[in-house]
Amino acid sequence: MSDTKYKAPDHFQVDELFSEEHKIVRASIRAWVDRSVKPIIEDYANRAAFPVHLVKELGAIGAFGPYIPEEYGGAGLDHMSYGLIMQELERGDSGIRSMASVQSSLVMYPIYAFGSEEQRKKYLPKLASGEMIGCFGLTEPNHGSDPGAMETHVEDKGNHYLLHGAKMWITNASIADIAIVWAKDEQGVIRGMIVEKGWKGFTAPETHGKWSLRASVTGELVFDDVIVPKENVLPNIQGLKGPMMCLNSARYGIAWGVIGAAMDCYDAALRYSLERSQFGKPIASFQLQQKKLAEALTEITKAQLLTWRLGTLRDAGKATAAQISMAKRNNVFMALNIARETRQILGAMGITGDYPIMRHMMNLESVITYEGTHDVHLLITGNEITGIPAFK
């Protein structure tokens, strides 16, 4: 029983391409967002606070690691379902989606894909239920788009490593119980490790003053000679490929997620334009406003078809990093443009928190930057076409 008037656009009957189960997944997360996110999110974003009580709820509904097998606490669903979950969460807020993206794709995924059986058993069920929060430390103060040049490193001390360095712009940093940290060993090879909160020398100060993703925690991870037992290193991965595979999974989810934000903006603007009258008629009757709405619907439709195809490929194990990169870039840009254009349809009302558009717009400024910037993703496609990496 949904109280909201929200109507997701589906101009090309993309719904027919989803299974009944996919639609139940989508409807469930949509209902949860209506019940638990929509009523509170403006207030939290306003106060720049993370609604930490939602972590357990996200765990209970199954938004963490839905594609992780059930024996580790996941739901064993496919990637199309994961995409739809991200889409619906981001209709609520990109910050909530970011929390779930990080937990699923950047923390649970590497432990599942590269971890030992003991690591899987120890961490995955608690991460799935939301009893434990994770974060992912790749970006550093001096290395964002170029993480391969990271300075964080470990020294081999026989039965343990000694970790030095600092990570920056880390989602969930100060509330996380564990951090997946990427650091170079003495041979310069990137290794992943699970670092626990409370370990000596490890601090995670929060970053304040964000005008974007205000309902999401961002912070630093500082490692000052932190002793990392060797059993906490992810045994089955070495090199930049490790974090890149995680980012692939997260970017896939972002390509879906932002459609949710775009549809929320479109829906709010469409309804407003039909209700608001100027010059004696609804503003929806003016060509310039129709242009904004028609273009928004066109772009949403293209993005829906793109992600459906991407989901099909990913479930078949065939989606390439370059395809995911293109979808992330295209869809985030689409959503950000729709937020900017539809905000204008609301006139002055559009700048208030009575409508979600301004919040989505500000959030999407982070989304177009993290997980590979808009520019760098274009260069990935350029590299794919020409075989020449222009980002180096």
Add this chain to the structure above:
Amino acid sequence: MKILVLIGNVPDTTTKVKFNADKTAFDANGVQWIINPWDELALTRALELKETADSCIESIVVANVGRVETESTLRKALAVGADEAIRVDADPKDAFYVASQLAQVAIGFDLIFAGIEASDYNGAAVGGMLAELLAIQSVSAVSGIQLENGSLKINREIDGGSQTLAMNLPLLAIVQKGIAKEPRIPAMRGIMMARSKKLTVATPIEVEPLTSILSFELPAPKASCKLVAEDQAKELIRLLHEEAKVL
């Protein structure tokens, strides 16, 4: 003890209702289907009863009359926690037809929940008819149900107050809103588990519906609203005289 919950498959409550060209049938194109809100609350209460510490409930079965498209509605009921589902493979023609079909599968249950009405045709007849066909007692407008040591306590909203009844099993409870607080949302694991739960398709019996639909009519469109500024009382009076013609 076994509970049966009747599950109506109805258009989402935000659906824009349209009819076919000759106005004899609902146009289901592009419609999203949901569990009838009253049935969803009934199922929620059944699950709560099953989960109580001293629960003697072995299983909760859900049933509907509908074609294969309605199975996703039943799957959703399984995903929130029902143990088994039955679908009688027929178009739900009218209340008597539906009750007659359900009477074939509603055998051997101690407690049956029916919604007081369905949000599509609001007929409010299936529950009572089914109890009569099964020859078991029924109680309507149930807004609360407690199960203690195998005996039932029922609350009913009545004009100007409420009533508490002690009832014996078997019973068909026709429930209204208030029976449970909020419907449950299926969790991802539940959706996954629903895949392997039993969904039986039953063949319908021959029975003639008691009614036939002649035509549907949409309510007249709402007239537009005119706002008159507070210092324009004269204009308001003129409009009431000349346009609305109510003075």
